[in-house]
Amino acid sequence: MTSITVRAPRSESSGSDFARLSREIADAGLLGRRPGYYTLRITAVAGLYATGWAAFALVGRSWWTLAVAAFLALVFGQVALVAHDVAHRQVFRRRRASEVSGRIAGAGIGMGYGWWQDKHTRHHANPNNEDLDPDVAPDLLVWSQDQARAATGLPRLVGRWQAFLFFPLLTLEGLNLHVSSGRAVANRSLKHRALDGVLLSAHCVAYLTALFWVLPPGMAIAFLAVHQGLFGLYLGSLFAPNHKGMPILKGDDRPDFLRRQVLTSRNVNGGWFTDIALGGLNHQIEHHLFPSMPSPNLRKARTLVRRYCEELGVDYLETGLITSYRQALTSLHQAGAPLRHDRVPA
Structure with missing residues (x-):
């Protein structure tokens, strides 16, 4: 894992850096709602969802149903992306409308909205902080060499070769989504x-x-395996480029807000297809700086944010999609090094 190094800003104290950028973004009108865009997007995704299940019923007892399963896996991923935008209040200004819509979207793919929102909120507050970000908590995988040295049981075994197992393991992410949502229901808080x-x-x-x-x-079991496996693979592939392979922080290592968000995030370059496939999350830096910004505005904000980071001397990382996966896998391989070298006592 790499560590964060920050060059001193050219002007202003660190505490006011984000405030200045925020004013520029607001003056550019990029924080305003996009009701037309979201009406079209939500209608399209809902239509694809209904079409997928209609095709499932029409195809019936044919192995072509596995093609429908693959199609619905992509649609479920798009529903998850809509739920993500709704939860960040990019779509509706009022909290109640956001919560109702988010729960409907979550129910459509078997995701507990309250559990996911709590988890994702904590991630946004402290991205890639191994003590505070639930997305890099040691579970099946280890994200740093310190976690590897402390690993026991299955994480110790998997962690040795986790870079090679990463994408195969993503096929279980759909199942993990349902199981984690179910477990959260037992949490009284x-x-x-x-x-x-x-x-x-x-x-x-x-x-x-x-x-x-x-x-x-x-055939039903085969449909379930293909659908949930590809859904998990798509979902994991959506989020892996965003932070995996970026610097890992610890609890007492907390740069100011702007640097905490920019230095732990990675953008993925590409055109309109990338924006659709990744739901705008390819502009991860801008999303983390302005979570409530409608996703179609993130590309426009990128120009302002990148220039501003260059002025401050803050590293702004943007790569292609394949390069982002390579960096993530390289980081996973490095994190598991102590396990391969038998540095951890049995």
Whole structure:
């Protein structure tokens, strides 16, 4: 893992750097809502969702249903991206509208909205902080050599070759999403956990009933494996380029807000197709600086943010998609080095 090094800004104290950038972004009108865009996007995604399930019913007992499973995996990923934007209040200004819409979207893919929102909020506050960011907490994988040295059990075994296992393991991410959402319902501190539990249960019952009602058991299981596996792979591939392979912080290592967000994030360059496939999260630096900015405005904000970072001497990383995966895998391989070299006592 790399460590953060920050050159001194040319002007202003660190504490006011973000305030100045925020004024520039606001003056450019980039924080305003985009109701037309989101009406079109949500309608399109909802239409694709309905089309996918209609195709599932029409294809019926045919192995072509696995092609439908692959299609629905992509659609589920797009629904997750809509839920992400809704949760950040990019779509609706009012909290209640955001929560209702987010829960509907979450229910459509079997995700507990309250659990995910809490987890994602903590990630945004302290990205890539191994003590505070749940996305880099040691679980099945280890994200730093310190975590590797402390690893036991399955993480110790997987961590040795985690860079090679990363993408295969992503096929389990859809299942992990459902399991983690279900576990969170038992947490009494989770707000609206009863509602989330009902919605999650309703999704699982409806989903499994549809599969085993329309398809014979073997085909239903194959559909479930393809659909959930590809959904997990797509979902994990959406988020892996954003922070994996970027500097890891510790609890007492907290740069100011602007540097904390920029230096731990990576942009992925590309055109309109990249924006659609990654839901605008390819502009991860801008998203982390301005979480409520509508995703279609992030590309426009990029020019201002990049120039501003250059003026301050703050590293601004932007790569191609393949390069971002290579950097993430290289970082994972380095993090697991102590396990391969048997530096951890048995």
